[in-house]
Amino acid sequence: MSMRVEYINPFLQASFSVLETVLGKTPTKGELGMRPNVFTSQQCNVITGVTGKIQGQVIYGMSLITADRIASMMIGQPIRTFDQLAASAIAELGNMITGNAMALLAEAGYVCDITPPTIVRGANVKISTLNIPALIIPVTLDQGLLELTVSLQEK
Amino acid sequence: MSSLGLTHSGGTHVAKRILVTDDAMFMRVTLKNILTKNGFEVAGEATNGREAVDLYRTLKPDAVTMDITMPEMDGISAVKEIRKIDPNARIIMCTAMGQKNMVIEAVSAGAKDFIVKPFQPEKVVEAVQKVCG
Numbered sequence: 341m342s343m344r345v346e347y348i349n350p351f352l353q354a355s356f357s358v359l360e361t362v363l364g365k366t367p368t369k370g371e372l373g374m375r376p377n378v379f380t381s382q383q384c385n386v387i388t389g390v391t392g393k394i395q396g397q398v399i400y401g402m403s404l405i406t407a408d409r410i411a412s413m414m415i416g417q418p419i420r421t422f423d424q425l426a427a428s429a430i431a432e433l434g435n436m437i438t439g440n441a442m443a444l445l446a447e448a449g450y451v452c453d454i455t456p457p458t459i460v461r462g463a464n465v466k467i468s469t470l471n472i473p474a475l476i477i478p479v480t481l482d483q484g485l486l487e488l489t490v491s492l493q494e495k
Numbered sequence: 496m497s498s499l500g501l502t503h504s505g506g507t508h509v510a511k512r513i514l515v516t517d518d519a520m521f522m523r524v525t526l527k528n529i530l531t532k533n534g535f536e537v538a539g540e541a542t543n544g545r546e547a548v549d550l551y552r553t554l555k556p557d558a559v560t561m562d563i564t565m566p567e568m569d570g571i572s573a574v575k576e577i578r579k580i581d582p583n584a585r586i587i588m589c590t591a592m593g594q595k596n597m598v599i600e601a602v603s604a605g606a607k608d609f610i611v612k613p614f615q616p617e618k619v620v621e622a623v624q625k626v627c628g
Contacts, residue, residue, distance in 0.1 A: 358613055362613050415521070415524075424520055425521060428519045429521040431519060432519045432521045432522055432612075435519065435564070435591050435612075436613050437591075438591070439590065439592040439593075439612065440591060440593065440611070442591075442593075442594050442597075443592065443594040445594075446595065447594075451594065451596055453564070453592075454564055454591075454592065456518055456565065456566055
């Protein structure tokens with residue numbers, strides 16, 4: 341049960357640079373954690389897939405309030421309801437972080453591709469039946485907590 | 496010339512017409528806002544590569560922004576298809592994936608520029624202006 345640090349650092353680096361650009365402020369990294377499989381206890385989750393030399397999933401989980409706040413910031417005005425545009429903004433945030441991580445992974449010798457993001461709302465969701473261990477990276481933003489669940493393995 | 500996307504032609508200002516391609520509604524709205532604020536006209540919006548190819552044929556836009564990761568048909572395949580219809584098509588990739596192999600693949604397929612998301616609005620305006628000449 342281990343995940344190589346070479347897979348993790350690109351996501352950490354990409355999440356910081358993307359969040360800083362999109363939200364205008366440097367986030368704070370919390371204590372890393374580990375789970376035996378891909379499970380999320382967050383209410384709003386963006387699921388992105390990685391295919392290629394390494395494969396698996398990276399999930400961006402947050403509370404509904406945090407999702408509302410991030411979407412408002414990205415859209416440039418407060419959102420009244422979490423509509424299609426808000427969901428699309430949150431999905432795009434996950435897409436940008438995973439996408440940006442691909443350039444860093446490629447530099448480390450792992451050329452991969454991503455799949456379009458999907459949003460899952462509802463807590464306590466087991467995302468994958470694969471028993472790939474997941475690394476949890478909590479990131480604190482002005483808008484609340486963003487939890488990265490990185491579950492990747494070499495093909 | 497007051498706005499960036501306008502060209503002078505026979506006494507009237509004609510805005511350059513852009514086709515925006517992205518599966519994410521948020522990105523289409525964002526790009527549309529940036530482009531229209533800077534004097535460009537968004538001729539159409541495509542949500543995948545297949546739609547972009549079809550809309551290119553009917554709309555004949557001055558330039559196209561093209562995402563890569565999309566359902567139905569990805570952006571690189573769409574660039575190849577559009578260049579078959581119009582070898583002079585001006586396409587700017589606009590994607591979250593900036594790895595070298597992706598840039599090389601896009602450029603060899605015929606893309607004129609490559610923007611990595613998240614981007615600053617000026618970056619988009621500059622790229623569209625440049626390809627529109």
